[in-house]
Amino acid sequence: MADEPRPPRQTAQLSLGKELVGLAKSLGATFSEALKPSMTVQYPEDKTPRSERYRGRHYLRRYDNGLERCIGCELCAAACPVGCILVIASENTPEHRVSPGERHAKVYEINMLRCIFCGYCEEACPVQAIVLGPEYELADDSREKFIYTKEMLLEPDPREVVKEVDGAGSKA
Ligand code: SF4
Ligand code: SF4
Numbered sequence: 001m002a003d004e005p006r007p008p009r010q011t012a013q014l015s016l017g018k019e020l021v022g023l024a025k026s027l028g029a030t031f032s033e034a035l036k037p038s039m040t041v042q043y044p045e046d047k048t049p050r051s052e053r054y055r056g057r058h059y060l061r062r063y064d065n066g067l068e069r070c071i072g073c074e075l076c077a078a079a080c081p082v083g084c085i086l087v088i089a090s091e092n093t094p095e096h097r098v099s100p101g102e103r104h105a106k107v108y109e110i111n112m113l114r115c116i117f118c119g120y121c122e123e124a125c126p127v128q129a130i131v132l133g134p135e136y137e138l139a140d141d142s143r144e145k146f147i148y149t150k151e152m153l154l155e156p157d158p159r160e161v162v163k164e165v166d167g168a169g170s171k172a
Pocket of ligand 2: 071073075087105124126129
């Protein structure tokens with residue numbers, strides 16, 4: 001036998017009961033959050049740690065002997081889905097050796113306004129030259145400043161860094 005339809009008064013009571021239960025749950029959630037300790041971070045003085053897999057600003061790396069890792073192969077530019085990398089390669093010579101390979105990047109630029117931080121360039125690079133670091137404070141005040149040149153991307157020569165650290169240590 002089919003269920004008898006509920007009288008309108010009973011239906012309204014059930015609906016009101018459900019809404020009261022929902023309201024009580026919402027208030028419970030609000031009060032339990034209000035009693036938790038504050039999680040405010042005093043940015044920019046304090047910063048929350050980035051995940052190890054975070055992909056931020058790019059860097060061009062060097063070997064320990066100071067040579068640039070980039071061999072100008074353009075695989076990163078080919079892999080970039082938005083076409084924001086420009087690489088112009090040049091030959092290394094015995095008098096002017098920049099990288100261990102036959103060629104090096106004479107020009108290396110990334111248009112950071114177009115970059116979507118997907119990390120494909122890093123994955124495509126055969127010598128781990130281009131990497132995405134943890135830095136995320138990239139705001140600036142003109143479009144031109146978002147074209148990151150090779151000079152901006154290249155990490156310092158490790159030999160110079162060691163000299164500076166040694167110099168600072170001997171002065172202390
Ligand atoms: S992170 Fe992605 S979008 Fe940005 S330069 Fe690399 S490949 Fe291109
Ligand atoms: S960064 Fe890597 S993939 Fe890009 S040109 Fe240099 S060596 Fe090739």
